[in-house]
Amino acid sequence: MSTRADVAKLAGVSESTVSYVLSGKRPISDSTKQRVLAAIDQLGYKLNYAAAALAGGSPRMVTMMTSNLFLAPPSRIDGALVDGIVNGVRGSGFHSVIWPISNEDDSDIEMLLELNFSGGVILMNVMENDPRVHTLERAKVPFVVLGRTEVGFAYNYVDRDFENVYKLALAHLKELGHTHIGVISGNSEIHDFLKKAAAKLKLTLNLLSIRNNHDGGITLAKDFTKKYPNVTGIISLLDIATVSFVNAATSQGISIPGDISIVGVNMLEEQAESSSPKISTVAFNAYEMAISCGKIMVEVIEAGKNSKKKKSELWVGDFIDRGSTSQL
Amino acid sequence: MSTRADVAKLAGVSESTVSYVLSGKRPISDSTKQRVLAAIDQLGYKLNYAAAALAGGSPRMVTMMTSNLFLAPPSRIDGALVDGIVNGVRGSGFHSVIWPISNEDDSDIEMLLELNFSGGVILMNVMENDPRVHTLERAKVPFVVLGRTEVGFAYNYVDRDFENVYKLALAHLKELGHTHIGVISGNSEIHDFLKKAAAKLKLTLNLLSIRNNHDGGITLAKDFTKKYPNVTGIISLLDIATVSFVNAATSQGISIPGDISIVGVNMLEEQAESSSPKISTVAFNAYEMAISCGKIMVEVIEAGKNSKKKKSELWVGDFIDRGSTSQL
DNA sequence: CGAAATCATCGACGCGCGTCGATAATGTAG
DNA sequence: CTACATTATCGACGCGCGTCGATGATTTCG
Known part of the structure; x- marks a missing residue:
């Protein structure tokens, strides 16, 4: 393992010059800079992490x-x-x-x-x-x-930007005529941003709180239309459970989007495309x-x-x- | 942030003594050891990571x-x-x-x-x-x-100890009379240990290679009995797909364990108990x-x-x- | 009781680098 | 040509700790 001293010797400069070449905190002439960099390259020099931290440099x-x-x-x-x-x-x-x-x-x-x-x-x-x-x-x-x-x-x-993410999803559902919106979420309360966005658009929200796993989605799908007869649109804040919900709902005869429209706002594209039918989303480019x-x-x-x-x-x-x- | 010097001063000893108290690499009398430890405690001294590494100590x-x-x-x-x-x-x-x-x-x-x-x-x-x-x-x-x-x-x-894990699972299936064993795995080949264990017990293996996700399990369950009429016992090396397989098989009328016996060898208890019916396993205490x-x-x-x-x-x-x- | 062995502790050095103050080289203005 | 600002570079020091050799204190044994 070569050190700063080795580089300095090979380049024919002082050790501090090497440091300043690396940090750029003092001007160094182009010619010496080249020589130093060449030496670094030749020796395969790597900054010693511990020493740098000890001497006060912020560790990279x-x-x-x-x-x-x-x-x-x-x-x-x-x-x-x-x-x-x-x-x-x-x-x-x-x-x-x-x-x-x-x-x-x-x-x-x-x-x-x-x-x-x-x-x-x-x-x-x-x-x-x-x-x-x-x-x-x-x-x-x-x-x-x-x-x-x-x-x-x-x-x-x-x-x-949840404020706008929610607005985008809700506005889309509203345009299609949906007014009673189910909110699939893992929390026991509806997020403020979502409440506000719904209020502005005069939509009624209905919290559907489930665990974000396969079971959660399946459980929710069971008797969905009986339990939530008014809900025709859904905005889902979960990913795993949403996929399961869509699959389960479909296989028990609920038509998506015929009976229920659903928009995911917290899913990767890959997940949104793994269900049948696929799920429209507000893209989350995580x-x-x-x-x-x-x-x-x-x-x-x-x-x-x-x-x-x-x-x-x-x-x-x-x-x-x-x-x-x-x-x- | 207090240093070794601070501790030494407070305890009235040299710096090296402090180091030796901490490393135990040289004998230190009980009385001074107590004093040093007390000083460390009082000052809330913490070994400086970078300095220790630089000086040659192996970082903890x-x-x-x-x-x-x-x-x-x-x-x-x-x-x-x-x-x-x-x-x-x-x-x-x-x-x-x-x-x-x-x-x-x-x-x-x-x-x-x-x-x-x-x-x-x-x-x-x-x-x-x-x-x-x-x-x-x-x-x-x-x-x-x-x-x-x-x-x-x-x-x-x-x-x-895969050799014995496989042996345990296969021996159990063999005792129950199963001779044609399906192997649920994510690989395109059967692991050597598994082959050997099967050979010793004179069991026939049938590789069922699927991806370890929800879909993998469902796909496998579809037409299972038609595709693999001889297979009555299964040893599964996957976790997620196994749960889905068991659920899917059951819901399409295949009885577990009536028609198929299955043993998981690579699942957490929590997972093995999340399907219906639950899955017997060779415990994996990960x-x-x-x-x-x-x-x-x-x-x-x-x-x-x-x-x-x-x-x-x-x-x-x-x-x-x-x-x-x-x-x- | 003196010499040697053992034990507890100290002081000094170096690990590799960041950075400050000083110095040498170069340029600029009077 | 001198006085001074500017630029490029050097040397020295310190960061906090591990460890080696040395010293002084204590014990052991002849």
């Missing part, structure tokens, strides 16, 4: 902090997000790592920060008013939240969004502590018609 | 190296394994981290090693003759393979196995380069009767 490593990636039934979406982040930061010469935290215990987070081996943190699977955000804030680590946790507090985030999140993370790290400006991004997708909706 | 961090955790449909089993490893090493004061590698490209692995921020590597999702094993071997990093990749090459591993793997990893790291002895462990589970098999 991004940590994805996630708690429920492995406890809950794993979703394709989580996979797409992880994958996107990895590729997003890779392009900038950063590495990425997943830091599994087992529970609500803060000690895992603080461990990570104390180790100081991570240049930035991407917080995933956030909840409303997630306390971890404040832990990160206090620790003064550059971080980006994938999702949003609360208002009135400035932080970097990348999220879906992978692309995660790539962008990774890039923003890198920008935030490189901007350094000096920059107080927070970056954020909201993603809407197009409505993709796969034929699961029709005129009432 | 374990890296799980996995490629297809996020590309393939995620399985509950992978989750259980990750979770087990995390908890297994946590008990020994190690941290663990997932290093996602995107493809067959070795550069990701070498990056990890060059960074030298990992005390040991647990290689997951290994294939037969996995080249990564040799990369790790060459790099002289302590590593443990979760699974087995090839014979005639000494490395640390933890794996299921979580417990992973905990053990984590502990072995720590042992290997702490044994250091001096110890040439390789550790390995093979796990068999009990046959758990859930009523999915019966006398022919």
Whole structure:
């Protein structure tokens, strides 16, 4: 393993010059820069991670902090997000790592920060008013939240523009004449953005709360028309259960889109096309969004502590018609 | 953030004494040991990760190296394994981290090693003759393979004792009078251990190769009895598809265990109990196995380069009767 | 009681790199 | 040609810790 000293010797310059070539924090003439880079290439020199961190450089490593990636039934979406982040930061010469935290215990987070081996943190699977955000804030680590946790507090985030995603889905259903809309969700309450969007369009919402698994969808399909005679349109916030629901409903004689129109807003294309019939969605480009999140993370790290400006991004997708909706 | 110097000053000892208290590599009298520990406690001192790594200490961090955790449909089993490893090493004061590698490209692995921020590597999702094993071997990093990749090459591993797992499942089916056994698998060939076990018991195997998803199970169930009239017993190496198969077969009038007896060998209990009827299995204690793997990893790291002895462990589970098999 | 062995502890050095202050080389204006 | 700003480069130091050799304290044995 060659060191900075080896590179300096081979290039005939001082060690600090090598450092400045790499960091670009001081001007270096083109000629020496070339020589140094050639030496680096020839020796296959790699920056020693630990030494750089010790000497005060921010490590070129991004940590994805996630708690429920492995406890809950794993979703394709989580996979797409992880994958996107990895590729997003890779392009900038950063590495990425997943830091599994087992529970609500803060000690895992603080461990990570104390180790100081991570240049930035991407917080995933956030909840409303997630306390971890404040832990990160206090620790003064550059971080980006994938999702949003609360208002009135400035932080970097990348999220879906749920306000418009819901509006898009509901507007489509309303245009087709549907007024009583079922909401397939894993929560016991309807999300505020969704309530607001429905109110504006004067639609009636009906919460259909199920677990996001195969069983959840099947259970919901059973006696659906008897239980929810008014519901003709559905907006679904789940993925796995939605596929099962559509399959199950169809096989027991409910026609989609004849009897029920359904729009998914939280599914990957692959999933939306795995059911029969296929499911129209408001596209959720999870992978692309995660790539962008990774890039923003890198920008935030490189901007350094000096920059107080927070970056954020909201993603809407197009409505993709796969034929699961029709005129009432 | 307090340092070793702070602790030394407070305890009234030299810095090296503090180090030796922590590492235990030189004898320290009880009285000073107590004083040092008290000072550490009082200051909330934490070993600086980067400095320790730089100075040559092996970092108290374990890296799980996995490629297809996020590309393939995620399985509950992978989750259980990750979770087990995390908890297994946590008990020994190690941290663990997932290093996602995107493809067959070795550069990701070498990056990890060059960074030298990992005390040991647990290689997951290994294939037969996995080249990564040799990369790790060459790099002289302590590593443990979760699974087995090839014979005639000494490395640390933890794996299921497939030879006996298969034997247990097949013997059970044979006792009940089944002679033509279907093998539900995702591969295009039958695993050697399984072939051998069948040969010894004079059973005929019939490969039923499907994808490990909901569709795979349903497709297989369709016209099963027409396509495979001889097959009365099944040993399934998949999890998700098996649940779907059992559900689908049952709902189209095939009686389990009346018409077909089935034994799963690669499922979590939770999964085996989610179908109707439930599925008898040879228990796969993935979580417990992973905990053990984590502990072995720590042992290997702490044994250091001096110890040439390789550790390995093979796990068999009990046959758990859930009523999915019966006398022919 | 003195010499040797053992034990507990200390001091110093180096790991590889980031960065500050200083210096040498070059350019600019008076 | 001198005085001074600018640019390019160097040398030295410190980050926090692991570890080796050395020192002083204590015990053991002849």
